[in-house]
Amino acid sequence: MGTWEQEWIDEQRRVDQLSRKIDRKMKAINKVLGGKKGEVVEIRKNFWEDVTVNFEDAAEAAETAASIRQQAELLSEIERSHQGAAQQMKTYVKLKNSPYFGRIDFKEETESDADKIYLGISSFYDEETNDFLIYDWRAPISSLYYDHGLGTASYTAPGGEVSGEMELKRQYIIRGGKIKSMFDTGVTIGDELLQEVLGNEANAQMKSIVATIQKEQNEIIRSTRGDLLVVQGAAGCGKTSAALQRVAYLLYKYRETLNASEILLFSPNAMFNTYVANVLPELGEENMEQTTFQAYIEHHLGQDFAIETPLEQMEHMLSSQHEDGYEKELAGVRYKASLTFLEGIERYLGNLKESGMVFRGVHFRGKPILSAKQITEYFYSFEDSISIPNRLKTVSEWILKNVREFEKKERNADWVKEQLHYLDESVYTKLYNRLRKKKQYSNDTFNDLKREEEELSAVIVHKAIKPLRNKIQKLQFVNVKAIYSNLIRNEHDCLKELPQDWESIANQTKIDLSESRLSNSDATPYLFLKERIEGFQTNTMVKHVFIDEAQDYSPFQFAFIKRIFPRAKWTVLGDLNQSIYVHSPENAFDHLRTLFSSDRTEKVHLSRSYRSTRQIVEFTKQLLKNGGSIVPFNRDGQLPGVRKLSSRYQLHEEILDKVAAYEREGHQNIAVICKTVKESQDVYSVLKGRMKVKLMAEETVAYEKGVVVIPSYLAKGIEFDAVIIYDASNEIYSKESDRKLFYTVCTRAMHELQIFYVGEPCDFLTNVSAGSFQNEKAPAPQ
Numbered sequence: 001m002g003t004w005e006q007e008w009i010d011e012q013r014r015v016d017q018l019s020r021k022i023d024r025k026m027k028a029i030n031k032v033l034g035g036k037k038g039e040v041v042e043i044r045k046n047f048w049e050d051v052t053v054n055f056e057d058a059a060e061a062a063e064t065a066a067s068i069r070q071q072a073e074l075l076s077e078i079e080r081s082h083q084g085a086a087q088q089m090k091t092y093v094k095l096k097n098s099p100y101f102g103r104i105d106f107k108e109e110t111e112s113d114a115d116k117i118y119l120g121i122s123s124f125y126d127e128e129t130n131d132f133l134i135y136d137w138r139a140p141i142s143s144l145y146y147d148h149g150l151g152t153a154s155y156t157a158p159g160g161e162v163s164g165e166m167e168l169k170r171q172y173i174i175r176g177g178k179i180k181s182m183f184d185t186g187v188t189i190g191d192e193l194l195q196e197v198l199g200n201e202a203n204a205q206m207k208s209i210v211a212t213i214q215k216e217q218n219e220i221i222r223s224t225r226g227d228l229l230v231v232q233g234a235a236g237c238g239k240t241s242a243a244l245q246r247v248a249y250l251l252y253k254y255r256e257t258l259n260a261s262e263i264l265l266f267s268p269n270a271m272f273n274t275y276v277a278n279v280l281p282e283l284g285e286e287n288m289e290q291t292t293f294q295a296y297i298e299h300h301l302g303q304d305f306a307i308e309t310p311l312e313q314m315e316h317m318l319s320s321q322h323e324d325g326y327e328k329e330l331a332g333v334r335y336k337a338s339l340t341f342l343e344g345i346e347r348y349l350g351n352l353k354e355s356g357m358v359f360r361g362v363h364f365r366g367k368p369i370l371s372a373k374q375i376t377e378y379f380y381s382f383e384d385s386i387s388i389p390n391r392l393k394t395v396s397e398w399i400l401k402n403v404r405e406f407e408k409k410e411r412n413a414d415w416v417k418e419q420l421h422y423l424d425e426s427v428y429t430k431l432y433n434r435l436r437k438k439k440q441y442s443n444d445t446f447n448d449l450k451r452e453e454e455e456l457s458a459v460i461v462h463k464a465i466k467p468l469r470n471k472i473q474k475l476q477f478v479n480v481k482a483i484y485s486n487l488i489r490n491e492h493d494c495l496k497e498l499p500q501d502w503e504s505i506a507n508q509t510k511i512d513l514s515e516s517r518l519s520n521s522d523a524t525p526y527l528f529l530k531e532r533i534e535g536f537q538t539n540t541m542v543k544h545v546f547i548d549e550a551q552d553y554s555p556f557q558f559a560f561i562k563r564i565f566p567r568a569k570w571t572v573l574g575d576l577n578q579s580i581y582v583h584s585p586e587n588a589f590d591h592l593r594t595l596f597s598s599d600r601t602e603k604v605h606l607s608r609s610y611r612s613t614r615q616i617v618e619f620t621k622q623l624l625k626n627g628g629s630i631v632p633f634n635r636d637g638q639l640p641g642v643r644k645l646s647s648r649y650q651l652h653e654e655i656l657d658k659v660a661a662y663e664r665e666g667h668q669n670i671a672v673i674c675k676t677v678k679e680s681q682d683v684y685s686v687l688k689g690r691m692k693v694k695l696m697a698e699e700t701v702a703y704e705k706g707v708v709v710i711p712s713y714l715a716k717g718i719e720f721d722a723v724i725i726y727d728a729s730n731e732i733y734s735k736e737s738d739r740k741l742f743y744t745v746c747t748r749a750m751h752e753l754q755i756f757y758v759g760e761p762c763d764f765l766t767n768v769s770a771g772s773f774q775n776e777k778a779p780a781p782q
């Protein structure tokens with residue numbers, strides 16, 4: 001028998017042995033789980049028997065409360081450890097299926113023999129031999145696997161640098177406890193496994209990449225040096241993947257002090273949340289918190305305004321590209337996204353300390369309590385040195401005091417008397433009982449009619465005034481809308497370097513505000529101003545902020561996020577070549593770096609692209625002006641197709657044919673990508689009667705397998721086996737500003753890319769070398 005076969009047998013034997021050990025641990029855990037479950041059921045059943053209930057007097061009641069608390073704590077303690085055991089069980093199930101994916105034989109300098117280190121998604125410690133039979137991929141020693149080939153190698157252990165010799169590096173694919181494939185590799189991570197992984201069909205959800213993390217990705221995953229880590233990388237180079245593995249790494253490294261709820265990922269849209277939701281659970285970790293910037297804005301302003309979503313803004317800007325006034329509008333959007341605007345707001349806030357605040361008068365049932373003028377005078381009676389939020393706190397207390405005085409007088413008002421008369425029997429009894437309890441009246445004293453009336457009037461007024469009090473507590477007497485509108489009109493001359501024709505922009509903003517609408521470009525500045533006036537609500541709980549697709553954020557938004565999470569470290573991932581928003585400046589990441597000190601900032605560049613075949617990457621990089629440095633991972637496929645069609649009718653026929661052909665080849669995720677939602681809807685209405693297809697035109701839908709028609713904005717960040725670009729004519733992708741959008745949509749393809757157009761092709765296509773694509777219809781299969 002050849003030595004390799006023998007090796008294989010030995011390795012399988014080890015897997016089998018390990019499997020038996022895992023079985024034993026699973027059995028033990030099962031017992032614990034069963035026992036704990038029994039305990040929980042028992043405690044639940046006897047909960048009220050085991051607590052002493054006595055409400056006779058205060059001391060007894062306190063004892064009862066303590067007794068209930070004790071029982072409840074016991075219960076939750078057991079439930080917690082039950083959860084821990086259940087989690088452990090899940091990990092064992094995964095390990096049993098696939099215990100490890102890699103092995104390194106590493107001989108430390110000071111040792112004579114090499115240690116065999118097996119790497120899996122979680123450690124497995126064997127108490128009988130006092131050995132780690134599996135090392136967690138995040139353990140310090142595991143970095144050898146990702147960072148080094150055979151020969152001299154070193155890693156950083158908690159006690160310092162450990163050097164030695166890597167004698168073997170082996171990769172496995174183990175499924176169901178059986179080794180499916182196994183190969184030795186000399187280089188960092190062998191291309192074979194990666195070839196195999198990347199050649200697979202797309203999933204409806206993103207997968208973990210632990211078995212094939214590349215060296216430069218490992219650097220991102222394990223970096224803990226700075227406060228800001230910026231990752232710039234081409235489409236498909238694994239930014240999102242690296243970010244998610246990094247979350248898992250941080251949760252492992254800082255497991256004593258960091259939990260998943262203290263990590264927040266900003267995703268590009270809500271659909272993307274579902275796309276990445278599986279990666280961490282697959283690794284046995286809890287998911288981090290996920291949100292979108294829009295959701296944050298909605299949470300704070302959604303009650304007061306209809307807020308334009310990024311999708312709506314994109315749609316509007318893309319479809320008005322040829323209209324008069326587009327350039328002016330664009331200049332306005334860019335200005336509102338800039339730090340120049342933010343600085344203007346800061347100047348304005350400085351001014352507001354002396355003048356310019358706008359208040360609403362406080363009224364109740366049409367009667368004035370305090371006029372806007374009185375509130376303004378009171379607000380400006382404070383020293384300039386007192387901050388606006390602090391002043392507002394005092395002002396609101398002062399208003400509430402006035403309201404209380406008003407409330408007392410109001411008890412004699414006619415409307416109160418009237419309500420007293422018509423008091424519903426049940427309300428009356430309820431109020432009566434409540435008063436009796438509170439004041440401990442005897443039945444007799446309460447019968448005193450006058451007293452009763454007084455008390456009931458007080459309750460009626462108090463209740464009626466409650467909404468007003470709430471509004472005052474929420475500082476709604478401050479007219480932020482008017483203050484923002486004045487800012488935009490630049491009455492105080494705080495805004496500098498305004499774009500041309502700002503007046504019409506200001507007018508539009510004013511109309512929007514008066515109709516309780518907020519454009520996407522106004523939303524962040526508006527909230528910023530509001531928060532700065534009312535007192536910024538910071539979040540010090542979050543320790544790590546991740547921002548994916550970061551090229552889509554404006555400098556203003558970055559500054560804003562920094563303010564919300566003053567204590568968090570940031571990991572920011574993006575590709576400047578995929579900036580699809582009009583508000584993104586060319587040098588978006590430079591602005592970002594002004595928020596952190598330069599010696600706490602790290603920048604990593606990824607240029608190797610894994611998603612698409614070599615042919616697709618070679619093609620798409622030519623769509624960019626500066627795509628030269630993008631390196632494809634060497635995976636072979638068909639040349640992308642680019643075809644001119646004579647009519648829309650023919651276009652739709654060809655799409656049907658192409659989708660059918662892709663399906664025959666076994667592709668399951670196929671996307672027809674359009675530029676806008678409108679275009680997607682039109683295409684969908686044509687296709688839907690003729691094939692099984694879904695329209696994904698709203699953020700809220702979950703990403704699913706199948707054939708989809710999807711607008712560019714929603715396709716970003718995700719990938720498909722095969723992509724059809726609906727219409728790449730120069731009518732649709734007409735401006736230079738469409739270049740990055742076009743690049744973004746084409747780079748969604750993993751295995752196949754087909755571009756159609758009717759009329760003339762867009763300029764970006766004319767620059768691609770002839771050998772990089774085919775323009776004939778592929779022959780039908782025999």
Ligand SMILES: Nc1ncnc2c1ncn2[C@@H]1O[C@H](COP(=O)(O)OP(=O)(O)OP(=O)(O)O)[C@@H](O)[C@H]1O
Nearest residue numbers: 209212213214235236237238239240241610611717
């Ligand atoms: N080391 C790796 N091993 C296996 N697969 C990888 C690796 N790195 C990236 N991939 C795969 O490449 C594809 C692209 O990765 P990902 O979506 O993370 O890239 P991205 O840089 O965020 O892309 P984009 O900017 O285009 O959205 C995914 O299918 C991912 O699983």
